[in-house]
Amino acid sequence: MQDPARQDPARQGPLGQAPGEPVAVPQRAPRSRRGLFMPYILLLALVVLWSAGWFYVRGRAASEMDGWIAREASAGRTWTCADRSIGGYPFRIELRCGSVSLARADGRFRLGPLTAVAQVYQPRHVLMLTEGPFHVEQGDLVGDATWTMLEGSFHGASDGFVRASLVVDAPSVTVAGATPDPIAVSARHLELHARPTPGRFESDGAVDLSLRLSQALAPLADALIGNADPADLTLDATVDRATTLGTGTVARELERWRQAGGSLDVASLALAKGERRLQAKGSLGIDQGHRVAGQLDLRAAGVESLVAAVVGQRFGADRGALVGNLVGGLLGLRRQPEGGAGDASGEVALKPLPPLRLADGRILFGPIAIPNVRLQPLY
Numbered sequence: 001m002q003d004p005a006r007q008d009p010a011r012q013g014p015l016g017q018a019p020g021e022p023v024a025v026p027q028r029a030p031r032s033r034r035g036l037f038m039p040y041i042l043l044l045a046l047v048v049l050w051s052a053g054w055f056y057v058r059g060r061a062a063s064e065m066d067g068w069i070a071r072e073a074s075a076g077r078t079w080t081c082a083d084r085s086i087g088g089y090p091f092r093i094e095l096r097c098g099s100v101s102l103a104r105a106d107g108r109f110r111l112g113p114l115t116a117v118a119q120v121y122q123p124r125h126v127l128m129l130t131e132g133p134f135h136v137e138q139g140d141l142v143g144d145a146t147w148t149m150l151e152g153s154f155h156g157a158s159d160g161f162v163r164a165s166l167v168v169d170a171p172s173v174t175v176a177g178a179t180p181d182p183i184a185v186s187a188r189h190l191e192l193h194a195r196p197t198p199g200r201f202e203s204d205g206a207v208d209l210s211l212r213l214s215q216a217l218a219p220l221a222d223a224l225i226g227n228a229d230p231a232d233l234t235l236d237a238t239v240d241r242a243t244t245l246g247t248g249t250v251a252r253e254l255e256r257w258r259q260a261g262g263s264l265d266v267a268s269l270a271l272a273k274g275e276r277r278l279q280a281k282g283s284l285g286i287d288q289g290h291r292v293a294g295q296l297d298l299r300a301a302g303v304e305s306l307v308a309a310v311v312g313q314r315f316g317a318d319r320g321a322l323v324g325n326l327v328g329g330l331l332g333l334r335r336q337p338e339g340g341a342g343d344a345s346g347e348v349a350l351k352p353l354p355p356l357r358l359a360d361g362r363i364l365f366g367p368i369a370i371p372n373v374r375l376q377p378l379y
Contacts, residue, residue: 050090057120058086061093077104077247081114093118106249107138124156138250140177147171160201160243166192179220188215188230197238205243205260211235229274238265251379258286266296276302277350284358290377291361298353 069079081097088094100111114130129152134145149169155162172186190213197206213233222228241262245253262285269280277300284294354366361375 054089054120057123058089058093061095061123062086065095072247075248077102088117091120093120093123102247104249106251107136109134109136126154126156128152128154141175142177143173143175145171145173160196162195164194166190181220183218183220185216185218187213187217189213200238201243205241207239207242209235209237209239225273225276227274227276231271231273233272234268234270235266236268238267239263240265254286254290254379258290262286263294269296274302276300278303279350280356282355286378287360289361290379291358291375292378293358293360295358296356298356299350300353301350 065081069081072079080099080101080103081095082101083096083098085096086093087096095116097114100114102109111130111134112132114128116126116128118124118126130150132146132150134143136143147168147170150167150171152164152166154164168190170186170188171190172184174182174184176182191211193210195208197204197208200206211234213231215230216233217230219228239262241257241260244256244260244262246256247253248256264284266281266283269278271278279299280296282294282296284292284296287293357364358375363370363373363375
Protein backbone atom coordinates (compact mmCIF):
# COMPACT_ATOMS: atom_id res chain seq x y z
CA MET A 1 0.00 0.00 0.00
CA GLN A 2 1.52 3.38 -1.05
CA ASP A 3 2.22 6.23 1.31
CA PRO A 4 -0.58 8.83 0.97
CA ALA A 5 2.00 11.61 1.09
CA ARG A 6 3.63 10.23 -2.01
CA GLN A 7 0.25 9.98 -3.77
CA ASP A 8 -0.81 13.57 -2.91
CA PRO A 9 1.45 16.16 -4.53
CA ALA A 10 0.12 18.83 -2.19
CA ARG A 11 1.56 16.93 0.78
CA GLN A 12 5.02 16.53 -0.83
CA GLY A 13 8.03 18.74 -0.05
CA PRO A 14 9.57 21.27 -2.50
CA LEU A 15 12.00 18.63 -3.82
CA GLY A 16 9.33 15.94 -4.14
CA GLN A 17 10.13 14.21 -0.82
CA ALA A 18 7.52 13.25 1.77
CA PRO A 19 7.13 15.46 4.85
CA GLY A 20 9.91 14.71 7.29
CA GLU A 21 11.97 12.80 4.74
CA PRO A 22 15.67 14.03 4.53
CA VAL A 23 16.54 16.15 1.50
CA ALA A 24 18.96 14.44 -0.90
CA VAL A 25 21.73 16.98 -1.84
CA PRO A 26 23.40 16.28 -5.24
CA GLN A 27 27.12 15.53 -4.93
CA ARG A 28 29.52 17.81 -6.97
CA ALA A 29 32.99 16.87 -8.17
CA PRO A 30 35.85 18.62 -6.29
CA ARG A 31 36.82 21.90 -8.03
CA SER A 32 40.44 22.00 -9.41
CA ARG A 33 42.68 24.82 -8.20
CA ARG A 34 45.11 24.48 -11.06
CA GLY A 35 43.79 27.62 -12.74
CA LEU A 36 44.70 29.69 -9.68
CA PHE A 37 48.38 28.79 -10.04
CA MET A 38 48.58 28.87 -13.86
CA PRO A 39 49.54 32.60 -14.14
CA TYR A 40 52.35 32.07 -11.63
CA ILE A 41 53.55 28.98 -13.47
CA LEU A 42 53.62 30.89 -16.78
CA LEU A 43 55.41 33.82 -15.16
CA LEU A 44 58.03 31.49 -13.68
CA ALA A 45 58.54 29.83 -17.06
CA LEU A 46 58.95 33.25 -18.70
CA VAL A 47 61.52 34.32 -16.09
CA VAL A 48 63.49 31.10 -16.60
CA LEU A 49 63.46 31.48 -20.40
CA TRP A 50 64.37 35.19 -20.20
CA SER A 51 67.22 34.46 -17.78
CA ALA A 52 68.54 31.71 -20.01
CA GLY A 53 68.39 34.06 -23.00
CA TRP A 54 70.16 36.86 -21.09
CA PHE A 55 73.00 34.59 -20.00
CA TYR A 56 73.29 33.33 -23.58
CA VAL A 57 73.57 36.90 -24.94
CA ARG A 58 76.04 37.77 -22.18
CA GLY A 59 78.18 34.78 -23.12
CA ARG A 60 78.05 35.71 -26.82
CA ALA A 61 79.09 39.29 -26.02
CA ALA A 62 82.06 38.10 -23.96
CA SER A 63 83.04 35.60 -26.66
CA GLU A 64 82.83 38.20 -29.43
CA MET A 65 84.94 40.61 -27.42
CA ASP A 66 87.57 37.99 -26.69
CA GLY A 67 87.69 37.04 -30.36
CA TRP A 68 88.08 40.66 -31.49
CA ILE A 69 90.85 41.31 -28.94
CA ALA A 70 92.65 38.17 -30.14
CA ARG A 71 92.41 39.26 -33.80
CA GLU A 72 93.71 42.70 -32.94
CA ALA A 73 96.60 41.20 -30.96
CA SER A 74 97.58 39.03 -33.94
CA ALA A 75 97.76 42.24 -36.01
CA GLY A 76 100.09 43.88 -33.49
CA ARG A 77 97.52 45.86 -31.54
CA THR A 78 97.13 44.93 -27.88
CA TRP A 79 93.87 46.04 -26.25
CA THR A 80 93.34 45.74 -22.51
CA CYS A 81 90.09 46.13 -20.57
CA ALA A 82 91.20 46.14 -16.94
CA ASP A 83 88.88 44.54 -14.34
CA ARG A 84 86.34 43.65 -17.01
CA SER A 85 82.85 42.77 -15.88
CA ILE A 86 79.61 42.15 -17.77
CA GLY A 87 76.30 42.64 -15.97
CA GLY A 88 73.03 44.49 -16.41
CA TYR A 89 70.57 41.64 -15.76
CA PRO A 90 67.70 41.45 -16.64
CA PHE A 91 67.22 43.96 -19.47
CA ARG A 92 70.71 45.26 -20.32
CA ILE A 93 74.17 44.07 -21.24
CA GLU A 94 76.54 46.34 -19.35
CA LEU A 95 80.30 46.21 -19.91
CA ARG A 96 82.56 47.87 -17.36
CA CYS A 97 86.32 48.40 -17.64
CA GLY A 98 88.45 49.91 -14.90
CA SER A 99 90.53 51.37 -17.76
CA VAL A 100 91.04 50.78 -21.49
CA SER A 101 94.46 50.81 -23.12
CA LEU A 102 95.93 50.16 -26.56
CA ALA A 103 99.56 49.47 -27.37
CA ARG A 104 100.85 49.23 -30.93
CA ALA A 105 104.05 49.88 -32.88
CA ASP A 106 103.58 53.65 -33.31
CA GLY A 107 102.35 54.51 -29.83
CA ARG A 108 99.87 53.78 -27.10
CA PHE A 109 96.89 55.33 -25.37
CA ARG A 110 95.06 54.90 -22.11
CA LEU A 111 91.50 55.81 -21.15
CA GLY A 112 90.01 55.90 -17.66
CA PRO A 113 86.97 53.96 -16.40
CA LEU A 114 84.52 53.14 -19.16
CA THR A 115 80.95 51.80 -19.18
CA ALA A 116 79.18 50.58 -22.32
CA VAL A 117 75.48 49.62 -22.21
CA ALA A 118 73.17 47.93 -24.73
CA GLN A 119 69.56 46.80 -24.28
CA VAL A 120 69.01 43.05 -24.68
CA TYR A 121 66.26 43.67 -27.23
CA GLN A 122 68.41 46.23 -29.13
CA PRO A 123 71.99 44.94 -28.90
CA ARG A 124 73.30 47.04 -31.82
CA HIS A 125 72.53 50.34 -30.07
CA VAL A 126 75.39 50.93 -27.64
CA LEU A 127 75.70 53.83 -25.19
CA MET A 128 79.09 54.71 -23.71
CA LEU A 129 80.13 56.80 -20.72
CA THR A 130 83.68 57.44 -19.54
CA GLU A 131 85.15 59.63 -16.84
CA GLY A 132 88.60 59.96 -18.39
CA PRO A 133 91.28 61.10 -18.43
CA PHE A 134 92.74 60.23 -21.84
CA HIS A 135 96.50 59.90 -22.40
CA VAL A 136 98.21 59.20 -25.74
CA GLU A 137 101.83 58.84 -26.81
CA GLN A 138 102.65 59.01 -30.51
CA GLY A 139 106.36 59.19 -31.24
CA ASP A 140 107.62 62.45 -29.72
CA LEU A 141 104.07 63.70 -29.18
CA VAL A 142 102.32 63.33 -25.84
CA GLY A 143 98.68 64.31 -25.48
CA ASP A 144 96.32 64.48 -22.52
CA ALA A 145 92.62 65.24 -22.43
CA THR A 146 90.12 65.77 -19.62
CA TRP A 147 86.42 66.65 -19.46
CA THR A 148 83.52 66.90 -17.05
CA MET A 149 81.19 64.65 -19.07
CA LEU A 150 81.70 62.43 -22.11
CA GLU A 151 78.93 60.34 -23.64
CA GLY A 152 78.95 58.40 -26.88
CA SER A 153 76.47 56.29 -28.80
CA PHE A 154 76.73 53.88 -31.71
CA HIS A 155 73.76 52.48 -33.60
CA GLY A 156 75.02 49.60 -35.70
CA ALA A 157 73.47 47.73 -38.60
CA SER A 158 74.14 44.45 -40.38
CA ASP A 159 75.90 46.26 -43.25
CA GLY A 160 77.62 49.06 -41.30
CA PHE A 161 76.12 51.59 -38.93
CA VAL A 162 73.21 54.00 -38.74
CA ARG A 163 74.66 56.76 -36.58
CA ALA A 164 77.50 57.49 -34.18
CA SER A 165 77.66 60.45 -31.80
CA LEU A 166 80.03 61.94 -29.24
CA VAL A 167 79.06 64.68 -26.76
CA VAL A 168 81.65 66.26 -24.45
CA ASP A 169 81.30 68.99 -21.83
CA ALA A 170 84.30 71.15 -20.91
CA PRO A 171 86.93 69.31 -23.00
CA SER A 172 90.54 70.33 -22.38
CA VAL A 173 93.44 69.03 -24.49
CA THR A 174 97.19 69.58 -24.22
CA VAL A 175 99.80 68.33 -26.70
CA ALA A 176 103.52 68.42 -25.96
CA GLY A 177 106.36 67.80 -28.40
CA ALA A 178 104.90 69.46 -31.51
CA THR A 179 106.19 72.95 -30.61
CA PRO A 180 108.62 74.35 -28.05
CA ASP A 181 105.66 75.16 -25.82
CA PRO A 182 102.76 72.75 -25.25
CA ILE A 183 99.65 73.34 -27.34
CA ALA A 184 96.55 73.80 -25.19
CA VAL A 185 92.95 73.88 -26.42
CA SER A 186 89.81 73.99 -24.30
CA ALA A 187 86.11 74.55 -24.96
CA ARG A 188 82.77 74.67 -23.22
CA HIS A 189 81.03 72.04 -25.34
CA LEU A 190 81.78 69.69 -28.24
CA GLU A 191 79.50 67.52 -30.36
CA LEU A 192 80.49 65.17 -33.16
CA HIS A 193 78.01 63.15 -35.21
CA ALA A 194 78.60 60.73 -38.08
CA ARG A 195 76.29 58.83 -40.40
CA PRO A 196 76.61 56.95 -43.71
CA THR A 197 76.20 59.30 -46.67
CA PRO A 198 72.86 58.44 -48.30
CA GLY A 199 73.41 56.74 -51.65
CA ARG A 200 77.21 56.79 -51.37
CA PHE A 201 78.11 54.65 -48.38
CA GLU A 202 77.94 51.32 -50.21
CA SER A 203 79.69 52.54 -53.37
CA ASP A 204 82.21 55.11 -52.05
CA GLY A 205 82.40 54.30 -48.35
CA ALA A 206 81.39 57.92 -47.69
CA VAL A 207 80.51 59.14 -44.20
CA ASP A 208 78.96 62.50 -43.28
CA LEU A 209 80.46 64.37 -40.32
CA SER A 210 78.98 67.20 -38.28
CA LEU A 211 81.13 68.98 -35.68
CA ARG A 212 80.07 71.70 -33.24
CA LEU A 213 82.62 73.36 -30.92
CA SER A 214 81.56 76.26 -28.71
CA GLN A 215 83.58 78.76 -26.69
CA ALA A 216 86.94 77.32 -27.69
CA LEU A 217 90.19 78.82 -26.39
CA ALA A 218 93.61 78.24 -27.96
CA PRO A 219 96.30 80.60 -26.60
CA LEU A 220 98.79 79.70 -29.35
CA ALA A 221 96.29 80.56 -32.08
CA ASP A 222 95.31 83.72 -30.20
CA ALA A 223 98.91 84.92 -30.37
CA LEU A 224 99.04 84.36 -34.13
CA ILE A 225 95.64 85.89 -34.86
CA GLY A 226 95.90 88.70 -32.34
CA ASN A 227 92.49 88.02 -30.81
CA ALA A 228 91.87 86.31 -27.47
CA ASP A 229 88.07 86.02 -27.79
CA PRO A 230 86.60 82.49 -27.53
CA ALA A 231 85.75 80.88 -30.87
CA ASP A 232 82.72 78.98 -32.12
CA LEU A 233 83.35 76.43 -34.85
CA THR A 234 80.96 74.41 -36.99
CA LEU A 235 81.90 71.89 -39.66
CA ASP A 236 79.78 69.85 -42.03
CA ALA A 237 81.82 67.57 -44.26
CA THR A 238 81.95 64.21 -46.02
CA VAL A 239 84.83 61.76 -45.72
CA ASP A 240 85.17 59.69 -48.89
CA ARG A 241 86.58 56.15 -48.52
CA ALA A 242 86.11 56.36 -44.78
CA THR A 243 85.48 52.62 -44.62
CA THR A 244 89.14 51.98 -45.49
CA LEU A 245 90.21 53.43 -42.12
CA GLY A 246 90.83 50.97 -39.30
CA THR A 247 92.67 50.63 -36.00
CA GLY A 248 96.15 50.22 -37.49
CA THR A 249 98.99 52.69 -37.17
CA VAL A 250 98.30 56.26 -38.24
CA ALA A 251 100.77 56.05 -41.12
CA ARG A 252 99.33 52.80 -42.41
CA GLU A 253 95.70 53.88 -42.22
CA LEU A 254 96.29 57.30 -43.79
CA GLU A 255 98.32 55.76 -46.61
CA ARG A 256 95.57 53.21 -47.31
CA TRP A 257 93.06 56.06 -47.32
CA ARG A 258 95.22 58.14 -49.69
CA GLN A 259 95.76 55.27 -52.12
CA ALA A 260 92.02 54.57 -52.13
CA GLY A 261 91.39 58.15 -53.27
CA GLY A 262 90.15 59.43 -49.94
CA SER A 263 89.22 63.07 -49.54
CA LEU A 264 87.56 65.41 -47.07
CA ASP A 265 84.84 67.38 -48.85
CA VAL A 266 84.01 70.44 -46.76
CA ALA A 267 80.43 71.50 -47.37
CA SER A 268 80.53 74.23 -44.71
CA LEU A 269 83.15 75.44 -42.26
CA ALA A 270 82.24 78.44 -40.13
CA LEU A 271 84.44 80.13 -37.54
CA ALA A 272 83.38 83.05 -35.36
CA LYS A 273 85.95 84.66 -33.07
CA GLY A 274 84.99 87.98 -31.59
CA GLU A 275 84.11 90.30 -34.46
CA ARG A 276 85.86 88.09 -36.97
CA ARG A 277 83.93 85.69 -39.17
CA LEU A 278 85.23 83.12 -41.60
CA GLN A 279 83.42 80.64 -43.82
CA ALA A 280 85.00 78.05 -46.09
CA LYS A 281 84.13 75.19 -48.40
CA GLY A 282 86.21 73.00 -50.64
CA SER A 283 88.08 69.71 -50.68
CA LEU A 284 91.23 68.44 -48.96
CA GLY A 285 93.29 65.30 -49.36
CA ILE A 286 96.84 63.97 -49.01
CA ASP A 287 99.46 64.31 -51.74
CA GLN A 288 102.27 61.91 -52.60
CA GLY A 289 104.51 63.69 -50.13
CA HIS A 290 102.01 62.81 -47.40
CA ARG A 291 101.10 66.48 -46.90
CA VAL A 292 97.65 68.06 -46.78
CA ALA A 293 96.65 69.33 -50.24
CA GLY A 294 93.56 70.93 -51.71
CA GLN A 295 91.69 74.19 -51.95
CA LEU A 296 89.21 76.10 -49.79
CA ASP A 297 87.02 78.95 -51.03
CA LEU A 298 86.77 81.62 -48.35
CA ARG A 299 84.41 84.34 -47.23
CA ALA A 300 85.24 86.55 -44.28
CA ALA A 301 84.65 89.73 -42.31
CA GLY A 302 86.86 91.61 -39.87
CA VAL A 303 90.11 89.92 -40.88
CA GLU A 304 91.97 92.90 -42.33
CA SER A 305 94.46 92.95 -39.46
CA LEU A 306 95.21 89.27 -40.05
CA VAL A 307 95.74 89.97 -43.76
CA ALA A 308 98.07 92.78 -42.79
CA ALA A 309 100.06 90.45 -40.56
CA VAL A 310 100.38 87.80 -43.30
CA VAL A 311 101.32 90.30 -45.99
CA GLY A 312 103.64 92.08 -43.58
CA GLN A 313 105.76 88.94 -43.29
CA ARG A 314 106.34 89.09 -47.03
CA PHE A 315 106.87 92.82 -47.51
CA GLY A 316 108.45 93.73 -44.20
CA ALA A 317 107.12 95.15 -40.98
CA ASP A 318 107.25 98.80 -42.14
CA ARG A 319 105.20 98.28 -45.25
CA GLY A 320 103.18 95.29 -44.01
CA ALA A 321 100.40 97.18 -42.23
CA LEU A 322 100.00 99.65 -45.10
CA VAL A 323 99.95 96.96 -47.79
CA GLY A 324 97.72 94.72 -45.67
CA ASN A 325 95.14 97.48 -45.17
CA LEU A 326 95.30 98.25 -48.87
CA VAL A 327 94.70 94.61 -49.76
CA GLY A 328 91.91 94.43 -47.21
CA GLY A 329 90.28 97.50 -48.72
CA LEU A 330 90.52 96.09 -52.22
CA LEU A 331 88.92 92.87 -51.04
CA GLY A 332 86.14 94.69 -49.24
CA LEU A 333 87.28 93.41 -45.85
CA ARG A 334 87.36 96.69 -44.01
CA ARG A 335 85.46 96.63 -40.75
CA GLN A 336 82.04 98.16 -41.03
CA PRO A 337 81.45 101.06 -38.62
CA GLU A 338 78.79 100.70 -35.96
CA GLY A 339 75.44 100.84 -37.65
CA GLY A 340 77.08 100.21 -41.02
CA ALA A 341 76.11 97.87 -43.78
CA GLY A 342 75.14 94.36 -42.86
CA ASP A 343 72.49 91.75 -43.48
CA ALA A 344 68.94 91.83 -42.17
CA SER A 345 69.98 90.30 -38.84
CA GLY A 346 72.58 92.98 -38.20
CA GLU A 347 75.55 90.70 -38.92
CA VAL A 348 78.40 92.11 -40.97
CA ALA A 349 78.20 90.80 -44.52
CA LEU A 350 80.92 88.32 -45.47
CA LYS A 351 83.05 89.21 -48.46
CA PRO A 352 84.71 86.68 -50.78
CA LEU A 353 88.45 86.16 -50.39
CA PRO A 354 90.99 84.69 -52.79
CA PRO A 355 91.03 80.90 -52.44
CA LEU A 356 93.37 79.26 -49.96
CA ARG A 357 95.40 76.60 -51.77
CA LEU A 358 97.63 73.95 -50.25
CA ALA A 359 99.99 72.52 -52.83
CA ASP A 360 103.48 70.99 -52.72
CA GLY A 361 103.81 71.83 -49.06
CA ARG A 362 103.06 75.53 -49.59
CA ILE A 363 100.09 77.64 -48.50
CA LEU A 364 98.95 80.16 -51.10
CA PHE A 365 96.47 82.94 -50.41
CA GLY A 366 95.37 83.68 -53.93
CA PRO A 367 98.59 84.23 -55.90
CA ILE A 368 100.60 85.06 -52.77
CA ALA A 369 102.52 82.28 -51.01
CA ILE A 370 102.57 82.73 -47.24
CA PRO A 371 106.25 83.14 -46.41
CA ASN A 372 108.21 81.04 -43.93
CA VAL A 373 105.45 78.44 -43.74
CA ARG A 374 105.86 74.88 -45.05
CA LEU A 375 103.43 72.05 -44.54
CA GLN A 376 105.05 69.04 -42.92
CA PRO A 377 104.19 65.42 -43.85
CA LEU A 378 101.47 63.91 -41.71
CA TYR A 379 103.33 60.60 -41.53
